[in-house]
Amino acid sequence: MADRENTKKEELVDGIVYCDDLAQADAEERGVLPRPKETVSEIDERGAFVRQPNRFVTPFGDGEGELKAESGRYHLFWAKGCHWSNRASITRELLGLEDVISISIVDRTGKSNVYGWGFTDQPGRTDAATGLKFLSEAYRNADPDFRGRATVPALVDKQTLKVVNNDYHRLTNYLEVNFRPFQAPDAPDLYPKALRTEIDRLNDWLFPNINNAHYRMAFCQSLVAYDEAYDDFFSAMQKLDERLESRRFLFGDYVTDADIRFFVTLTRWDSYYYKNLGPQKKRMTEYKNIWAYARDLYVIPAFRNNTYFKDFSKVPATGNAFKSYNERFAGQIDYEGLWSAPQDRKNLSRDPEEKFLRHPAGETAQDYAGPIAPCRWNIPGTQV
Ligand SMILES: N[C@@H](CCC(=O)N[C@@H](CS)C(=O)NCC(=O)O)C(=O)O
Secondary structure, eight states: OHHHHHHOOEEEETTEEEEHHHHHHHHHHHTOOOOOOHHHHTBOTTSOBOOOOOSOOOOBSSSTTOBOOOTTSEEEEEOTTOHHHHHHHHHHHHTTOTTTEEEEEOBOOTTTOTTOSBOTTSGGGOOTTTOOSBHHHHHHHHOTTOOSOOOSSEEEETTTTEEEEOOTTTHHHHHHHTTGGGSOTTOOOSSOGGGHHHHHHHHHHHIIIIITHHHHHHHOOSHHHHHHHHHHHHHHHHHHHHHTTSOSBTTBSSOOHHHHHHHHHHHHIIIIIHHHHOSOSSOGGGSHHHHHHHHHHHTSHHHHHTOOHHHHHTSOTTOSSOOOHHHHHGGGOOHHHHHHSOOOGGGGOSSTTOOSOOOOTTOOHHHHOOOOOOOGGGSTTOOO
């Protein structure tokens, strides 16, 4: 029975059928190839995860060859579980760009997501807004030779159905600056000119130490690389908790672009990421300032509306993309060494060389005998 369960090619979740055979038929229809596995193609010789570069990084601007900010021209693809793209969906709503940039939320394809992002939860497994069945079609439209993973966020030109930008490092900045003419009249300033250098500096530090630290831990194939990412993350969390002791947000009184980047990782840490990461030093909620700060952001509608706790927290521990910590590392962990490392507990004892009480010499079994009372938990009615 267990074997039959494992080899089933479909799964029913909330009334949606995730079927590998259907995904394969769709892929054949659209000429789409399986997605490359990051745990194979994005691992360096030390076993560390080294992320593929963003393929489409043409900036927005008025210069030659730059992308023109326009209302109604672009479509944003994002995924509920993906914090890189969640940044863009939160920023879009904070700035009141809902009528300027349309969106679709991508879904996995089939049970095993062999073909990457698609639209299984939409009728006919086809995106109503664009007619795509796979996000990779828009990547291929833009670059027929692209062989990497088709990732979100992806900003697509609706006229050509080509991805024009998937640069999550800068996408929110373009929405903040280049799309300024299209923002709501009361849109907040998330990227104040006077602070841009400092915001960029902090964002560039958040990337490896906070945002990508999860992926560094989740995809790496060696304990050395895992431990590096782990140390980076928890030391950064400590620093950020201290920073937030005296500041309401990362740059003081007002929410900036940097807060959005930190928030999207925080929402996923205790609820989702920990499942693939093994034992953690501390839960996010144990950082007093960070935890209160995260909630302060969460109650802002654009943050709350774009945060799908239920969806990402129910992704199975060993989901389609991730392998659990134990699966990756059990063979590399020196349990024997760990558990045999010296400790100095014997200094606490008045009999330091002896761990057991010995029976006095000459004691007989008879001497030792005596009544043994029933265990209280065996008494009917006391079971817990
Ligand atoms: N744009 C970046 C990062 C964005 C990214 O990794 N997005 C993930 C979700 S968090 C994704 O879309 N993955 C799709 C896939 O691997 O098939 C990249 O190309 O590596």
